[in-house]
Each structure stands twice: as structure tokens, then as C-alpha cells.
Amino acid sequence: MTIRELRSEESFGGTCLLLSLPEDVFAATSRFLSPSDVCNLSLCCKSLCDLVDTEKIWFVQCELVKALPLSEIVRWRVGISSYKALCRFLVEAVKPLAGVWVHQAPELGNVVHVMPGFLSVVGCRIVPQKVGPLGIQEGKVMWSPVFEIVCDHDGSTKFFLHGRGREEGSCVYPGFITGIDKACNVLSLEVEPWREKKLCSETTKSGVPFQKLDDSYRRNLLDLVTNHVGLHVSDEPLSVKLFPTRREDEGMSLLERRTMLLKMHKFGKKWKDMDIEEDGLCYNPTRVDVNEVVGFYASSCLNRRSFLSAGDTFGLSLKASYTEMSCYKGWQRMDLNRFCLHKLPIKSPGEDQAYAGLWGGTFGWPPGRCNEDETGDAFYLLMLSYEESKKNIGKRLVGTKILEGTDYVEHPNGTAMFVVDIDDTPSLEPFPFDADGRHFEHSFKGKGISSGYGFRYPGSKPGSLYVISGDHVAFVWHETKDVFTFKRLDLEEILKKGLGVCVPPLPPVDNFTYMGRSYTNVFTES
Numbered sequence: 148m149t150i151r152e153l154r155s156e157e158s159f160g161g162t163c164l165l166l167s168l169p170e171d172v173f174a175a176t177s178r179f180l181s182p183s184d185v186c187n188l189s190l191c192c193k194s195l196c197d198l199v200d201t202e203k204i205w206f207v208q209c210e211l212v213k214a215l216p217l218s219e220i221v222r223w224r225v226g227i228s229s230y231k232a233l234c235r236f237l238v239e240a241v242k243p244l245a246g247v248w249v250h251q252a253p254e255l256g257n258v259v260h261v262m263p264g265f266l267s268v269v270g271c272r273i274v275p276q277k278v279g280p281l282g283i284q285e286g287k288v289m290w291s292p293v294f295e296i297v298c299d300h301d302g303s304t305k306f307f308l309h310g311r312g313r314e315e316g317s318c319v320y321p322g323f324i325t326g327i328d329k330a331c332n333v334l335s336l337e338v339e340p341w342r343e344k345k346l347c348s349e350t351t352k353s354g355v356p357f358q359k360l361d362d363s364y365r366r367n368l369l370d371l372v373t374n375h376v377g378l379h380v381s382d383e384p385l386s387v388k389l390f391p392t393r394r395e396d397e398g399m400s401l402l403e404r405r406t407m408l409l410k411m412h413k414f415g416k417k418w419k420d421m422d423i424e425e426d427g428l429c430y431n432p433t434r435v436d437v438n439e440v441v442g443f444y445a446s447s448c449l450n451r452r453s454f455l456s457a458g459d460t461f462g463l464s465l466k467a468s469y470t471e472m473s474c475y476k477g478w479q480r481m482d483l484n485r486f487c488l489h490k491l492p493i494k495s496p497g498e499d500q501a502y503a504g505l506w507g508g509t510f511g512w513p514p515g516r517c518n519e520d521e522t523g524d525a526f527y528l529l530m531l532s533y534e535e536s537k538k539n540i541g542k543r544l545v546g547t548k549i550l551e552g553t554d555y556v557e558h559p560n561g562t563a564m565f566v567v568d569i570d571d572t573p574s575l576e577p578f579p580f581d582a583d584g585r586h587f588e589h590s591f592k593g594k595g596i597s598s599g600y601g602f603r604y605p606g607s608k609p610g611s612l613y614v615i616s617g618d619h620v621a622f623v624w625h626e627t628k629d630v631f632t633f634k635r636l637d638l639e640e641i642l643k644k645g646l647g648v649c650v651p652p653l654p655p656v657d658n659f660t661y662m663g664r665s666y667t668n669v670f671t672e673s
Contacts, residue, residue, distance in 0.1 A: 205230035232302030248488035253665035256550030264390040265401040277523035310655025317386040322463030331467035340458025354457025392645025434460035477547040478561035508633025525552035541570020567593025574611040586616040
């Protein structure tokens with residue numbers, strides 16, 4: 148029905164059936180609409196705007212986004228103006244960014260798990276580590292903060308990079324979000340030029356993009372801006388409590404922490420002396436004045452001059468974009484010269500891909516009973532994905548390594564630990580160890596990684612994959628009888644148990660993307 152038809156019907160004494168629906172009935176009907184549909188509906192006329200712009204309607208939309216459980220939606224409402232503002236944050240930030248992000252370097256693995264915090268999206272690095280007899284699910288998983296995006300009262304976003312300052316101690320580095328694509332798979336840390344106009348600011352579209360600058364110059368700009376805007380955080384809630392845990396009721400402390408961060412973003416180093424309701428400063432503390440980078444003008448490079456002339460202030464920015472990328476055995480071919488993280492295309496398990504998803508485990512049998520020593524066994528994270536078999540016999544299951552907890556890397560980051568033919572005839576090779584009371588449901592033939600032709604181009608040797616009761620899977624190499632046992636993992640659930648150990652972050656730029664080549668654990672060397 149058009150607006151003209153609606154007005155015509157009302158003028159003849161009729162009633163609009165949609166407007167006559169009880170609020171509860173319309174709320175139930177709105178479950179068949181998306182947030183954009185509700186927004187479009189509100190633009191039709193004032194009556195429809197009044198009908199849809201209610202807390203009940205937008206609460207339903209928050210639930211339909213499926214970015215948070217119902218209890219968390221209610222909890223988050225305390226610190227925000229409305230469910231409509233909350234839905235905006237869930238759609239624009241939480242939903243697109245949640246998942247596992249990686250980078251090629253260092254070779255042990257660079258895994259950043261992005262998940263909901265409290266009125267925020269947080270990026271937590273899973274540090275390469277060893278696990279004791281309890282395993283990763285009940286043990287103390289080591290993690291480190293990378294970044295967080297905080298939801299303001301109106302649903303807008305405030306970006307903070309985490310890192311270690313020049314002196315000892317953790318810092319946060321406030322910046323801005325310059326765009327989040329709903330299908331994003333590349334997360335870039337950049338420096339954005341801004342043109343100040345009186346007391347308002349707007350981004351500049353002209354000039355050479357940051358990613359077109361040469362590698363060393365981009366690094367220098369990032370270092371300069373982070374050194375200028377960094378804020379030391381000595382209090383534990385600011386540096387460690389990024390998300391709620393089950394160990395205690397942290398709702399109030401997390402709400403206070405969010406208020407502190409919003410004050411930091413608004414007032415910079417003067418945040419302790421200001422109230423969140425006060426007007427902002429006459430300058431923006433999250434940006435660097437052009438005079439601070441005047442030395443960068445002394446260059447004959449046209450790209451550099453073009454970039455710097457595009458603004459009179461420069462700030463830290465996070466950009467989430469979509470880029471077409473090719474993959475080899477589940478691992479994306481990445482641009483190693485950009486300060487980026489890449490989203491893993493982890494699929495949810497389905498009828499035709501029952502084993503897809505994120506898995507973790509160690510070498511050894513039986514599962515959950517590693518050696519009772521101080522160091523434990525090296526923990527591995529794997530992404531299990533499917534691809535078409537080269538033999539045209541159906542699908543192959545690929546176990547791609549994304550994290551390795553050894554002292555010195557043994558397997559290249561992103562290589563396939565094993566490849567098995569899921570639709571081929573079952574493996575008839577018997578399991579070489581005592582079953583320990585477990586039931587074996589399926590077995591598949593395949594090949595597993597071996598030393599082969601060297602570190603960068605490893606070979607493979609025959610083996611079998613066994614699907615075991617209790618949601619365990621084991622791959623056994625036929626020749627050596629080595630067994631790799633792993634189980635499906637939920638990193639968010641593990642982190643929110645509150646049993647983990649927060650490891651101090653690296654300096655800010657390296658903490659986002661470690662660009663150097665390394666075969667050891669750079670995240671715990673400090």
C-alpha cells in the first residue's frame with residue numbers, strides 16, 4: 148500500500164490493517180522483517196514510524212541478528228539509549244567482525260578471536276602454548292588483548308588498539324572505524340588523514356590511499372600516530388577485563404570500564420579530570436596535527452606528498468573490507484606486506500560437512516591424558532574444511548594448521564596437517580592402540596604431513612582418520628604410529644570461563660600484525 152492509498156483509505160473512514168494490529172501481534176509479525184525492512188517501513192509515514200519505532204520491535208530485531216544470546220541483549224541494554232541503537236551496533240560491528248582472524252607470520256600461528264565483550268567487540272590473540280592434563284577446555288588458556296570496538300550510547304563505534312608502550316605497562320590507542328563491510332574478510336590498521344573544519348571533522352576522500360604507500364613509510368606513520376595518542380592503563384580492569392566471565396558478577400565493573408574508555412576517547416590524557424557528559428576539548432586528542440609529521444614532507448615521493456596533503460590531522464583507523472582471495476587447502480594467499488588480519492572461512496557443521504569447524508588438540512593417546520610434567524604437550528588449533536577430491540570420488544576433508552604450541556615451529560603456518568577422502572571406501576587399518584573404552588564410529592583413508600622435502604614444502608605419508616565417540620577425532624600415521632587427537636572447540640566459551648592467563652601485549656603495531664619472520668613464540672618472549 149502506498150502512502151497515497153493509505154491516506155485515501157483513512158480519508159474514507161477506513162482503517163489500515165497494519166496500524167490496527169495490537170503491538171504484541173505486530174512485534175511477532177516483525178520477526179519476518181530485517182532491521183533494514185523496519186527502517187524502510189518507518190519512512191513510509193508518521194503512523195508507521197510511531198508503530199515500528201518502539202523498544203519491543205527493536206528488541207525482536209536484536210534477537211533476530213543472532214549476534215548475542217537473549218540474556219546478553221537485556222544486559223547490554225543498561226548502557227545504551229535504546230534497543231534500536233543496540234541493533235545498529237550488532238548489525239554494523241558485532242555480526243560482521245565475529246570470528247577467527249589470522250596472519251601468516253609468525254609461523255607458530257597468529258590467531259585473533261573476535262567476539263562480543265560487554266557493549267563491545269573484542270579481539271583476543273590465542274597465544275601459542277602447551278597444555279597440561281586438563282587440556283585447553285579446562286586449563287588456563289593464554290591470551291592477549293589486540294583491539295576492541297566500544298559501543299557508544301547511540302550505537303556508534305569507538306576503536307581502541309591495545310599494545311605495550313615505550314615504558315613497561317599496557318596502553319590503549321584510541322582511533323576510528325572507517326568502514327565495516329558486512330561480508331568483510333580483511334581487517335586493516337591504517338592512518339587516516341582528516342581535514343578539520345571549525346569544531347567538526349570530516350574524512351578526506353582525495354589523496355593517495357594509505358595502502359598505496361611504501362612499506363617502511365606506512366610503518367613509520369603508524370608508529371608516529373600510536374606514540375602520540377597512546378594512553379597508559381595501569382588499572383587491571385582497563386587492560387585485562389575485556390569481556391564478562393563466569394567466575395564472578397562483573398556487570399558493574401565492566402560498565403564502569405566502558406565509561407572510562409569512552410572518556411579516554413573523548414578527552415585523551417585529561418580523561419580522569421573530566422565527566423563523560425561534558426563538552427569535548429577544543430582539539431581532537433585522538434589525532435596528530437600535521438606539524439607533528441612535518442618531517443615526513445621532506446620527500447620527493449609524490450605518493451607521500453599526496454597522502455599528507457589530504458589532511459591537516461592524522462588518526463589511527465580500522466577498516467574492515469572484502470577482497471577476493473584464492474585459497475590453497477583452506478589457507479588464504481595473503482598479502483604479507485600489509486598491516487592486516489584475514490578472516491578464516493570457517494564453516495559451521497552441516498549434513499554434508501559434518502566435521503567442518505574449529506578443532507584443537509595435541510599429539511598423544513588417549514585424549515586428555517598428556518604427560519604429567521610442567522610443560523605439557525604442544526597445543527594445536529586446526530580449521531577443518533572440505534574441498535572436491537582430485538580423484539573425482541567426492542569430497543576431501545582438510546585439517547589446516549593455524550596455531551602450534553611448540554617451542555620452535557615444526558609445521559609451516561597454514562599447511563595441511565592431514566587430507567582424507569571422506570567419500571572414498573573406509574580405511575581398514577586397525578587402530579594401533581587400546582581404545583580406552585571408546586567407540587569408533589568411522590574411519591577414512593588419507594595422508595598426513597611429514598618432513599618430506601623441507602620446512603616450506605613438507606611431504607606427506609599415508610595415514611587414517613578415526614572418528615571417535617565423545618566428539619573426538621584422531622589421525623594416525625601408518626608408518627610411525629604417531630597419533631594426533633583433537634576435539635571441536637568454542638574459543639568464546641573457553642575464554643569466558645575466566646580460567647585464562649592474560650599475556651602482556653606486544654608494542655601496538657606488532658600487536659595487531661606481526662610482520663617479521665619468526666619461528667619461535669614472539670608473543671611470550673617479553
